[in-house]
Amino acid sequence: MSEELYITPDPWSGLRRFTAARIALGRTGAAIPLREVLQFRLAHAHARDAVFSALDLRLFTQQPWEINILHSEAADRTDYLQRPDKGRKLHPASAASFAPANKDVAIIVVDGLSATAANQHAIPLIERLMPMLLSRKISCAPIQLVQQGRVAIGDEIGGLLQAKLSILLIGERPGLSSPDSLGVYLTFSPRPGITDEARNCISNIRPEGLPYDMAAAKIFYLVQEALRLQLTGIMLKDNYTPALP
Template sequence: MIIADPWHGLKAFTAARIALGRTGTAIPMQEVLRFKLAHAHARDAVHSSLDITAFPWEINLLHSNAADRAEYLQRPDKGRQLQESSRLSLTPGHADIGIILVDGLSATAVNHHAVPVLAYLFPMLQAKKISCARIQLVQQGRVAIGDEIGELLGVKLVLVLIGERPGLTSPDSLGAYLTWQPRPGLTDEARNCISNIRPEGLPYQLAAEKMFYLINEALRLHLTGVMLKDNYSLRIS
């Protein structure tokens, strides 16, 4: 007989695995199977690939120094460096911002969420006359690869949209990283991060509005990272 957990009502407030109930001293088989399915989804996300046909814009396809997924997972440093042929495909311009889509640890997240988020963001940038370089799409990349790309593009800012490390409740979470004056050697304190972008987490429109707020503040103050505070929620409260 399955014994209900008295904390069951709390499940309405979190996707975490709580109040699973029990069968004798064990977890019910249904919950065990749900856990195994979630684990399989997370593993699939790590090994997923970018769907190049999913993006309705003119894009430039780039590749990191990681030759394949196995090397990408074993050598994070190679995922932060551009392949030489990719470096040669980039030329500097005069755009304010470079938008870079990176598979990261969940290409599924980029395939599913990058287009709807940017559909909200692009009209805001256009209305403010913030110019964008051609969109770059990176295979086998890490967040910091945006620094090298941004320097080669000659942009003031880079916005990296990347698949985050899958969790057992979120195999398709998208992250956004904003960096002022990108260049190799920067570390995470130089960036602003918006995480958990997906319908079950941070909705597309709100994510785009937060990005737009931070982009405006970065261009106004000439900085990002720990010195740039995300006061967007205070502005709309």
């Protein structure tokens, strides 16, 4: 006999269409319905898979952009998870490969805690952002692709490139409803030692969250303001207003 016959509906059931959060699950006696238990386990498995995913280097190198592949000091995923400090620094061999580009912007793609997010969303976002930057003659360094990296590694990379501003795209910590969320951090005058109050962050970039077009437009606005005011972080207010359809 179907489990549905024994499920007591939740009074909030009508709200489920507005959110992916686990609300209004219903109950079977004193227990959560089996269907919801299995969906939770599947979501947990997707989150774990995202943490241990890897950047698809071929996917990025097939794009019509100049790509520089880098690696942090973390030897592998286990080292990366156990030693966050290693993910914040370039491997010496990668650091030695740089020559100053002296460009306005350095776009840096990092696996972070979800290479799945970077693989799925970084390219569509860059495809929308790059023409906007070029339309205002904002020069871009070659795209830097970092394995086993964390947010702060962009400070070292931006400093070595002597870029005015770094735009770091990174896979965010997976959630049980969003294992593929991409975050973007903007940092003016990047260099080692910068702390998080000097950055601007845009989070949850994915079709089910902040769509690519809106994310690219917001980044473009912040890039222009950062270069104009020569700062990012708590002093750079996000006053971007999207155009009405």
